[in-house]
Amino acid sequence: MAADRVLEIDRLGRKYPDVPRFIILKLDLLRRGARLTSRALDAVQNDEYRFGPMLIFFKNGGSKKTDRSNPGSMLLRDGTTAPVSFEEYFEDPYRVDYTSGKFILYDGRVRVDEVDFTPRPKYYGHLTTSGIPMESIASARAQRLIICAYRHCHLWDTGDQCKYCAFFTDLKASRPAFDTPLRRGVDPEDIYETVREVLKEPGRISEIYLTAGMDYRGEHFFDEEVERYIRILQAIGRNFKGRFSSQIMAPAYSKAQLTRLYRETGLTSYCPNIEVWDERLFGWICPGKNKWPGRKEWIKRTLDAVDIFGKGNVYTQVVAGVELARPHGFKTVDAALRSNLEACEFFAKRGVIFLSTVWRMNPASALAGQKNPPLEYIIRLSKGLYDIRKAYGLSSDNDDYKHCGNHADADLERID
Amino acid sequence: MGHNKRTAVLTAGIVSLLKDKSAIKVAGTLNADGSPYIAANDSLSTLDGQTLILSEALEKSVSNRNLVRGIWFDKPVSFHVARGDEAYYIQAKVYRCLIAGKLFEQMLLRKRAEEGADADISLVWEFIPVSVEEVSAKVLRKEQEARHPYFDRHLDRASIRTANN
Numbered sequence: 001m002a003a004d005r006v007l008e009i010d011r012l013g014r015k016y017p018d019v020p021r022f023i024i025l026k027l028d029l030l031r032r033g034a035r036l037t038s039r040a041l042d043a044v045q046n047d048e049y050r051f052g053p054m055l056i057f058f059k060n061g062g063s064k065k066t067d068r069s070n071p072g073s074m075l076l077r078d079g080t081t082a083p084v085s086f087e088e089y090f091e092d093p094y095r096v097d098y099t100s101g102k103f104i105l106y107d108g109r110v111r112v113d114e115v116d117f118t119p120r121p122k123y124y125g126h127l128t129t130s131g132i133p134m135e136s137i138a139s140a141r142a143q144r145l146i147i148c149a150y151r152h153c154h155l156w157d158t159g160d161q162c163k164y165c166a167f168f169t170d171l172k173a174s175r176p177a178f179d180t181p182l183r184r185g186v187d188p189e190d191i192y193e194t195v196r197e198v199l200k201e202p203g204r205i206s207e208i209y210l211t212a213g214m215d216y217r218g219e220h221f222f223d224e225e226v227e228r229y230i231r232i233l234q235a236i237g238r239n240f241k242g243r244f245s246s247q248i249m250a251p252a253y254s255k256a257q258l259t260r261l262y263r264e265t266g267l268t269s270y271c272p273n274i275e276v277w278d279e280r281l282f283g284w285i286c287p288g289k290n291k292w293p294g295r296k297e298w299i300k301r302t303l304d305a306v307d308i309f310g311k312g313n314v315y316t317q318v319v320a321g322v323e324l325a326r327p328h329g330f331k332t333v334d335a336a337l338r339s340n341l342e343a344c345e346f347f348a349k350r351g352v353i354f355l356s357t358v359w360r361m362n363p364a365s366a367l368a369g370q371k372n373p374p375l376e377y378i379i380r381l382s383k384g385l386y387d388i389r390k391a392y393g394l395s396s397d398n399d400d401y402k403h404c405g406n407h408a409d410a411d412l413e414r415i416d
Numbered sequence: 417m418g419h420n421k422r423t424a425v426l427t428a429g430i431v432s433l434l435k436d437k438s439a440i441k442v443a444g445t446l447n448a449d450g451s452p453y454i455a456a457n458d459s460l461s462t463l464d465g466q467t468l469i470l471s472e473a474l475e476k477s478v479s480n481r482n483l484v485r486g487i488w489f490d491k492p493v494s495f496h497v498a499r500g501d502e503a504y505y506i507q508a509k510v511y512r513c514l515i516a517g518k519l520f521e522q523m524l525l526r527k528r529a530e531e532g533a534d535a536d537i538s539l540v541w542e543f544i545p546v547s548v549e550e551v552s553a554k555v556l557r558k559e560q561e562a563r564h565p566y567f568d569r570h571l572d573r574a575s576i577r578t579a580n581n
């Protein structure tokens with residue numbers, strides 16, 4: 001079976017000859033996850049590779065601390081980042097072994113390729129002045145620093161969370177990871193110090209990325225969240241001479257809020273994720289976003305953001321495959337593809353970059369037990385989105401293979 | 417081309433040339449339409465004596481995009497390395513692209529040591545040499561003359577004609 005699946009990668013490679021095998025492999029890794037053999041796990045327990053503390057997540061959504069660390073995102077030989085999940089609940093994961101000083105990826109018994117992992121950043125293990133572990137404030141991809149600005153999503157308070165989501169289900173998962181529970185909010189000063197420490201490592205980071213759970217509180221929706229981001233971005237900005245390569249993945253803010261964010265901070269790009277394009281499915285899968293501030297307003301605000309950040313600096317993403325979820329999702333991949341390509345065209349015409357990430361069913365989410373999207377569908381989608389954006393002269397610079405790594409469709413832009 | 421002894425091993429002579437900053441180093445890649453593209457790149461070197469390594473300054477340079485195409489679609493890359501009357505032609509496979517890690521940092525720090533603290537690199541490429549040929553003018557002439565002794569020998573040359581003509 002495993003051998004068939006490697007052949008499936010190559011069969012699809014032959015069917016889509018302008019999509020590189022590396023990108024097809026990445027897409028499949030994202031769908032299927034990977035597991036490290038005990039030898040490979042031993043080989044990452046050092047200062048070169050040791051990343052976050054390793055938690056085991058179970059099919060029921062629970063988790064357990066282990067005495068070992070996971071590595072960071074997988075890096076393929078072509079420089080492609082594959083933010084693969086190493087969690088236990090994947091049914092049929094790839095396997096990474098360690099032999100003769102190399103990490104080798106296998107599908108069953110079939111050798112796929114040599115791989116590597118994002119190096120452990122040197123700020124890991126450092127504490128802020130107030131005693132917070134810096135790696136609890138920011139994690140790193142190959143070139144991107146990811147800061148979680150607020151560790152709670154208020155959509156969960158009312159049961160309005162996105163159906164595929166398992167973030168912040170509670171902060172208990174962080175307890176075994178960091179010994180002390182993490183607070184919801186993060187002090188901007190701790191973030192400032194963390195970024196200052198990060199910059200001591202030569203050439204390690206070329207973009208700062210902020211994300212958080214949704215906080216719609218305030219006189220106008222999101223006022224408190226916008227204030228928080230402004231404080232944090234201003235604190236980060238003390239490390240730089242002017243505007244700095246950065247992105248926030250955040251809800252759809254009003255024009256007034258966006259104007260403040262742009263004018264009062266060094267932020268360069270903005271990403272309010274639509275998640276699912278189809279109107280009916282958006283209401284089902286993202287009930288919270290459908291309320292705060294609603295689909296129509298979400299789209300309008302995304303387009304308005306182009307007036308502030310400029311063409312090509314506003315992004316939105318879909319969680320590709322979730323539009324096929326049962327029982328209300330599209331019945332065929334062709335219908336799903338049509339919907340997503342229509343969305344990409346709609347946004348591209350208006351200067352917004354529409355990207356895809358791959359849905360991985362999480363057992364702690366409302367869509368537990370459903371199937372991840374078929375590989376051929378996400379190959380066709382990645383190629384289709386890439387073609388449309390290219391036709392409109394858009395380049396996903398703030399979300400490319402170095403600055404993000406989630407988007408196979410953006411990876412394809414490397415040869416343009 | 418093709419008559420000289422081919423080897424994928426980097427001899428001590430080539431390694432010393434590759435490590436010499438003053439040597440001429442040119443990378444040849446293929447454009448999307450199959451046409452050749454060449455660019456000087458003095459970062460070309462070897463760290464382990466077996467593979468080749470270079471840093472690219474720009475993500476969107478023609479060379480860099482061609483190297484991505486090289487690793488994605490298995491296109492060859494070639495190098496010309498020369499110093500004085502030594503010259504080598506190396507054909508290689510694009511093996512790996514590095515955007516972080518020890519080698520990346522090493523190449524960045526090397527560039528900063530040469531050009532100042534504000535110098536930067538975009539990424540680092542690693543290559544596996546497939547063949548190495550010596551292509552100095554002397555060697556090429558000797559080879560040709562062994563096979564085609566009457567080519568490229570105008571008879572008015574002092575080394576050919578007698579002094580009393």
Ligand code: SF4
Nearest residue numbers: 153161162165213214
């Ligand atoms: S906005 Fe949706 S995807 Fe984001 S954390 Fe909240 S529930 Fe999850």
